[in-house]
Amino acid sequence: MSDIFNQKILKHVEIFDHIIWDWNGTLMNDLQIAVDAVNVMLTENFLSPVDVNTYKQVFGFPIKTYYEKVGFDLNKLSFEKLCDRFVEEYNHKRARTASLFHGIPELLSEIKKNKTQSILSAAEQNHLHEITDHFGLTDHFHHRFGINDFFATSKIDRGHQLIKHTGIESKKTILIGDTDHDFEVAEALGVNCLLISDGHQSEDRLLALTSNVVSRDQFSNKATVCS
Secondary structure, eight states, X not given: OOHHXXXXXXXXXXXXXXXXXXXXXXXXXXXXXXXXXHHHHHHHTTOOOOOHHHHHHHOOSSHHHHHHHHTOOTTTSOHHHXXXXXXXXXXXXXXXXXXXXXXXXXXXXXXXXXXXEEEEEEEEHHHHHHHHHHTTOGGGOSEEEEESSSSOOOSHHHHHHHHHHHOOOGGGEEEEESSHHHHHHHHHHTOEEEEETTSSSOHHHHHTTOSOEEEEETTTTEEEEEO
């Protein structure tokens, strides 16, 4: 992420008092390790692995639907056991090998100067605390809301709890994420939404929902806002 990208994000959030961040694919660059983890599971079940482009076209919530799209037959395979297997491959083996997107600590530090920041994640609550601690970001956030299991169903209920907990008006809040579910959550909470297209879903899927999509080009050090 470039300084230009930082400035674009700061411009987007300047009128808000509360920024809700998604974690995976928004702050943590974990796309490849998520693909690697699910490919281990697919291979173990004699199914074809997916490449990154295919993954970004099919990934979504609820996770059960995504598992079906990549080829798992949930009439024959236990969804719960698949989730446990993913936790083993992703949480335990790979999560700490990922990195933050470039410039994230600096961006969070700048925003923290005069705004409240929270995380709203489909990650299990304990794992969310452990991984944000691992990356040294704990002090940037007033609130970190994950979910109570490993099934990654929906963040909407937890989002309502977060809004109530902060006491900050929805109209003064913006949610920043990388998936159509983040957009759905924002609509359900009555908050603004900004989507970043370098995470777990393709840019065309996000632009089908809203023009409020930011694309970052990590290699050329440029960033553009799609509209």
